[in-house]
Amino acid sequence: MASITEVSAEPAFVKLQLRTAYGPVYRDVSTQPPRECKDDEIPLIDISDIYGDFEARKRLAQEIKVAAENTGFFYIRNHGIPESAIQGALNSAKNFFAQPEEQKLVVSKDKGKWYNGYSGNGTAMASPTEGLDYRESFSWRYEPQYDPEPKDLNAIPPEVQPFIRGEDYVWQGTEHIPDFKKGCITYWQECLILARRLVKIFALCLDLPENYFDSVTTFPGSDCVYNHYPSMSAEQAVMSQDIGLGSHTDLQCFTLLWQDMNGGLQVLNKDGQWIKASPIEGTFVVNIGDYLMRLTNDRLKSTVHRVYNRTTVDRYSMPFFFGFNFNETCGVLPSCTDEDNPPKYEPISCADWCQLRFAQTDVSTKVVAY
8 A cells, every 4th residue: 555745846756655564665656657568567478378288387387487577467368267257247246336325335344354345435545645545346255165176164174264254244235136146256266266276387486396385275365356446527537636546565475357448457667657557358467466475585576556547437347366375374485595595574374464464554544534
């Protein structure tokens, strides 16, 4: 999360303050307008080899490795998620957000413990000085009964049980929407299947056995969100001081993002320039999260990004956030450190890592509220 402070009347750069798990860090950001990304900045990768033999998967790993070590963002095509699952989810999202506000508030996040459910437009501020987040969202979290890898619900390990954070009220309060839950769960399952395949590719990227992460992704962090960025009138778009979603990095290992064709996603490159991750038909965007960057001793890059949306059309996106089992404690990976490159970070559990960041968010929200 971030705030921007101008250093002169018309500076070449502004200071971007990012809130991290351990407090603020700062980046210099160019005042030049955002530009389209170059092919080598956010490459388009055909991942059909993920379904091929081992040699094909190793070749794919090398291609993804370059992108993950560069900007930490890339597009994927031939990902295997059926178009029917995407459209089913999009229909669910549109039907949900088309409801009156009072109906959406039946499943408000305020009613749960784990950030499941609805968050209204203008109720969050990821980046305090970029204005309110001009979006509404609906989110849900991992529930083992829907895992595409079948689970014995009577044999969930006791160390895992406290971290099962799905909540039934989000489904009970949306039963009146035809096929809503089906659209959500089907899309989530397809994303989880792909994420478990991709994490094997990341293991190969990091010179580890392909199955290295299998034991820590049995009950994974796997959160799904529907975002709706409402349209503005032309006059509102000119006058608005708000942003779609303020500058931030993602928390867990990596994110799979489906976005519609209206655009708005921007990525901060290593030179401090905002570049556009404009939509490409038939693709997902993948980006590295903070926890994976930490585990790789900063070898893979978790990159600042935002959604800048001041347009006269609605925008929808459906990110899926993938991480390890919350009970797992992980340190810097053995392949990412040596005598000349010692570990920069102590081991930490996935749950504690996320909680540190949430605590920073809570503090910043209280400060802004006052």
